[in-house]
Amino acid sequence: MKPLRLGLLITALLPAYIAPAQTKAPSQGKGAAGAANVSGFEALVKKAEAAREADQTDEAMRLYKQVVRVRPGFAEGWWYLGMLNYEADQYADGRAAFRHVTGLKPEMALAWTMLGLCEFETKDFDSALAHLERADQLKIPSEQGFYDVSKYHFALLLIRSGRFESAVKIIGDFARQGKDSVQFTEAMGLAALRKLLLPNELPPLEREMVLDVGHAMCDSAARRAAEAERDRVELLRKYPNTPQIHYISGTMVLASDSDKALEEWNAELAISPEHPQALVSIAAEYLKRGEHQTALPSAEKAVEVSPNYFAAHAILGQVLAEGDLDVPRGTRELETAVRLAPWQPQVHFALGTAYAKAGRKTDAAKEREEFLRLRGQSEVAVSKP
Numbered sequence: 001m002k003p004l005r006l007g008l009l010i011t012a013l014l015p016a017y018i019a020p021a022q023t024k025a026p027s028q029g030k031g032a033a034g035a036a037n038v039s040g041f042e043a044l045v046k047k048a049e050a051a052r053e054a055d056q057t058d059e060a061m062r063l064y065k066q067v068v069r070v071r072p073g074f075a076e077g078w079w080y081l082g083m084l085n086y087e088a089d090q091y092a093d094g095r096a097a098f099r100h101v102t103g104l105k106p107e108m109a110l111a112w113t114m115l116g117l118c119e120f121e122t123k124d125f126d127s128a129l130a131h132l133e134r135a136d137q138l139k140i141p142s143e144q145g146f147y148d149v150s151k152y153h154f155a156l157l158l159i160r161s162g163r164f165e166s167a168v169k170i171i172g173d174f175a176r177q178g179k180d181s182v183q184f185t186e187a188m189g190l191a192a193l194r195k196l197l198l199p200n201e202l203p204p205l206e207r208e209m210v211l212d213v214g215h216a217m218c219d220s221a222a223r224r225a226a227e228a229e230r231d232r233v234e235l236l237r238k239y240p241n242t243p244q245i246h247y248i249s250g251t252m253v254l255a256s257d258s259d260k261a262l263e264e265w266n267a268e269l270a271i272s273p274e275h276p277q278a279l280v281s282i283a284a285e286y287l288k289r290g291e292h293q294t295a296l297p298s299a300e301k302a303v304e305v306s307p308n309y310f311a312a313h314a315i316l317g318q319v320l321a322e323g324d325l326d327v328p329r330g331t332r333e334l335e336t337a338v339r340l341a342p343w344q345p346q347v348h349f350a351l352g353t354a355y356a357k358a359g360r361k362t363d364a365a366k367e368r369e370e371f372l373r374l375r376g377q378s379e380v381a382v383s384k385p
Contacts, residue, residue: 041070045077052080060084068100075104082114091121102131109138113150120153129157148174152183156198159191165311166343167191172221180218182211188221189214193244194277209239213248220252228252243272250281258285276306283315292323303333310341314350321354330354338367345374 048063061084067077082097098115105111116132119125132154140150151170158167171188174180180188186199189210195202202210216231232252239245250264262285265278272278279302286295299319302312314337320330334351341347352367 041067044070048077048080052084057084057088061088072100073104075101078104079111082118086114086118089121091118094118095122095124107138109135109140110146112138113140113146117150117153120157125157125160128153129161132157148179152187155187155191159187160196160198162194162196164191164194168217168221171218175218175221176223178222180215180222185211185214185218187214188217192217192248209242212238213245216252217248225256241271243275244268246271247275247278247281250278254281254285258288261285274301274305276302276309276312279305280309280311280315283319287315287319287322292319292325295319295323296325308340310337310344310347313337313340314344314347317354318350321350321357327354327357331358343374345371348374 044063044067048060048067051060051063061081064077064081064084068074068081071077078097078100082094082101085091085094085097095115095118098111098118101108101111102115112131112135116128116130116135119128119131132150135150136154140147151174155167155170158164158170168188168191171184171191174184175188183199186202186207189212190197190199190202192213193210195206195210212231212235216228216235219228219231232249235245236249246264246268250261250268253264254261262282265282268275268278279298283295283299283302286292286298295315296319299312299316302309303316306312313333317330317333317335317337320326320333322330331351331354334347334354337344337347338351348367348371352364352371355361355364355367
């Protein structure tokens with residue numbers, strides 16, 4: 001799946017990411033022989049550039065292969081060879097080229113992104129997720145078309161790996177910018193329904209519900225209040241006994257009516273008694289109200305039914321520590337949450353608060369520093385056009 005062609009856009013971006021020195025061959029040798037080598041190499045590069053700019057793809061590939069054979073450390077040559085292969089749907093060859101670029105330019109977000117996109121197309125999904133996440137950490141360039149394609153595929157891989165909350169956040173950011181096409185809506189529906197699927201793996205009979213949920217969640221994320229309420233009511237009408245729907249309904253009304261949200265989450269538990277997200281949400285709402293003893297049973301059950309779910313440990317830890325019910329145990333629960341989800345800034349903040357309460361000032365400072373680092377990454381992503 002490749003929703004946008006990226007070649008012209010990334011060709012325009014490249015000079016900002018590969019040092020100008022890379023566009024010329026490093027001198028080799030001394031005297032006339034060295035000068036001849038440089039001159040011959042530069043002539044070869046110019047021929048490759050001319051073929052690429054004339055859309056002579058096969059010839060450009062042939063010439064860039066010669067270029068990198070002569071100068072294996074020439075990052076620009078590997079880059080263009082990778083892009084030519086990507087645009088020609090030759091993803092395995094593109095992946096090989098971009099591996100060279102990331103080796104030569106490890107801080108180049110563009111290179112990690114293109115490596116991840118090639119790996120996505122070759123179905124090496126675990127590597128694609130790792131490399132797109134690396135690109136995200138390095139700050140994917142903000143040029144709109146490139147950013148959208150990169151983050152969209154990153155969100156799909158997060159869904160596939162079960163990191164649904166992170167995927168919802170990415171797609172919600174797009175919805176707030178008015179970008180809620182069918183592709184984004186479908187991805188939002190998959191994430192909200194917690195389906196470990198890519199769009200092309202979705203059974204046809206489930207697609208209508210996925211799109212309905214995705215549309216409702218995008219309207220909610222974009223703060224289109226009237227549309228979101230109509231969507232929510234329609235979801236409950238069409239899918240009254242379907243697992244996850246009442247939970248989604250509760251999340252949609254939480255900001256405006258927390259009592260209604262609690263009602264919806266309890267309705268979800270009537271359908272799915274061990275629904276960990278509903279249990280966590282109920283505990284979180286009572287924690288917010290300062291009703292720690294009321295929050296505790298739901299938090300305890302969330303950990304019991306979903307011991308590998310970071311949010312369950314996080315909410316139990318907060319209830320125990322912030323409510324002074326059992327600070328040492330609460331701290332241990334929060335440490336478990338951090339181990340399960342080190343990418344979640346709020347978990348680090350909660351652990352730092354627990355450490356501070358326990359008098360562990362150095363540990364508290366470390367966690368708050370990590371919180372600020374991760375939050376900074378998130379704010380950069382949200383600010384992208």
